[in-house]
Amino acid sequence: MREPDTKSWRGVQTELLRRINEREWTPGSLVPNEIELAQEFGCARTTVNRAMRELADAGLLDRRRKAGTRVALHPISRIVLDIPIIRLEVEQRNAEWRQNLLEKTSCVPPASITSRLGLDSKTTMLHVRSLHYADNHPFLHEDRWMNIDALPGVETVDFAAISANEWLIQNAPYTTGDIAFTAMNANKDIAEILEAVEGVAIFVVDRITWNKGEPITCVRLSYAPGYRMNTKI
Amino acid sequence: MREPDTKSWRGVQTELLRRINEREWTPGSLVPNEIELAQEFGCARTTVNRAMRELADAGLLDRRRKAGTRVALHPISRIVLDIPIIRLEVEQRNAEWRQNLLEKTSCVPPASITSRLGLDSKTTMLHVRSLHYADNHPFLHEDRWMNIDALPGVETVDFAAISANEWLIQNAPYTTGDIAFTAMNANKDIAEILEAVEGVAIFVVDRITWNKGEPITCVRLSYAPGYRMNTKI
Incomplete structure (x- = not known):
């Protein structure tokens, strides 16, 4: 398998998305915290935070201040429609x-x-x-x-x-x-x-x-x- | 009018979007180049470039390598549909x-x-x-x-x-x-x-x-x- 570039937030995001999509992290399960992920990827904690933000916005991760971050139980399909003239x-x-x-x-x-x-x-x-x-x-x-x-x-x-x-x-x-x-x-x-x-x-x-x-x-x-x-x- | 924060790419993007939406820059017109905009906003040229990228992806700006960047003649309405279970x-x-x-x-x-x-x-x-x-x-x-x-x-x-x-x-x-x-x-x-x-x-x-x-x-x-x-x- 090709090693993801986990120095950049986009690389980290791609890897997190892979784990969610391939059910390596199952729906509802607790995700390692930012410090643990930063250590695993050898990147800054802010990089992990940036990578997670859009996944949370997209409804794939469920972030709770104290309870930690979980893979969303009910992911939403987000589709984009381009409406030209x-x-x-x-x-x-x-x-x-x-x-x-x-x-x-x-x-x-x-x-x-x-x-x-x-x-x-x-x-x-x-x-x-x-x-x-x-x-x-x-x-x-x-x-x-x-x-x-x-x-x-x-x-x-x-x-x-x-x-x-x-x-x-x-x-x-x-x-x-x-x-x-x-x-x-x-x-x-x-x-x-x-x-x-x-x-x-x-x-x-x-x-x-x-x-x-x-x-x-x-x-x-x-x-x-x-x-x-x-x-x- | 509130001064936009044009030190960040998101601030620059917001200001560019305002000019497009309010027709300060009319459809089809040539947009100042990155160097000129960076000078105007007092930010790095890379910041302007980053701000423009998504506007181009969204079909609002039309970038041509040599001919410069124009406001798209035919902007597309992009809508997002969330499809839950x-x-x-x-x-x-x-x-x-x-x-x-x-x-x-x-x-x-x-x-x-x-x-x-x-x-x-x-x-x-x-x-x-x-x-x-x-x-x-x-x-x-x-x-x-x-x-x-x-x-x-x-x-x-x-x-x-x-x-x-x-x-x-x-x-x-x-x-x-x-x-x-x-x-x-x-x-x-x-x-x-x-x-x-x-x-x-x-x-x-x-x-x-x-x-x-x-x-x-x-x-x-x-x-x-x-x-x-x-x-x-």
Whole structure:
């Protein structure tokens, strides 16, 4: 076996991860303390501490001030999803992207929208709906409400020339967001737009973003039937 | 404004991130080079380099050896999903978890399973199906195939006493996995199991894990209608 480089914290981390993954240290068992590990690896105690920090953050180690550190009984799979702009997501599938702007109106949204954004129920917002295509097949329907007050000039943007999705990424910073994935039966309207049959199961993404507490936008993406969101562990 | 601590790489990173997020540096624009930034921040050039590395990895900066570093034109939203064991996912929703083991048989799986796992089409595998409940309502159906050769003793485990999901987490290390999220119309069998109507849209997770290239398990989780997978950006 190749000797790990246990002089660096990354080397130590790799070795600790190996012991956890290969069940050399079993779930729930007590891990040697930092002094013992530093001696074993011939490194500084701070190096061991640094190596353990991310493993604890990732839920693999359970650190208790007095009771010592244990291998987590219930490790969590942490997966990372990269969500590119829609045009790039289509192009990454080797398809040609285009969009068709279906609606751009300033109006008062349904109460469910304003309440989720924490806005007054009489707030006028910009409603933009667009159908994104992959190789001339509907790919997804973007149904978006934008906070006009937080987006100066947004009402004059030509969203037929640049998708709202792309314009926001380039022009509107955000600091936090909520995202939810769910499955829904397509209603008559969405089915028609996506050129699908009513009732077919579609993958739906609901997303709200804020900039330092100020609501920016809320969007529902309804993907055409058969869409799969893939990633790796 | 609070002065950032630009002596540490994390402090520099926070300040660079602020400039990107607040569009002080606009998408596509050239960023000052490391020497200039080190002078501005009064820190070592290596500190700037360290701060930029993760921003580049995260797709926020676009580094070119000779052309310099630019703010990415198409930043990617990177979201992190924590996938706990099913029992904990139910308990985190403040519900009581239990499972009902529906099937445990050793048999040759459909060719679609063996081919996805890269196994010979005549390989005998362990098929375990279980219904997980939240407060006595069906929560999800776990339909799992396990590689007997890679999991010594798996055929004798009492999966009514411990769910296959939990047993694997505690006993079977894995190094890599593929995961896919999709929406499906419930067929008659799944609808009956989930106490739902045929055709209802359900959220489905397909997952395959390997340990150093050896296939461990492939599972389909079919969630009861209305399930939402929530996370934060």
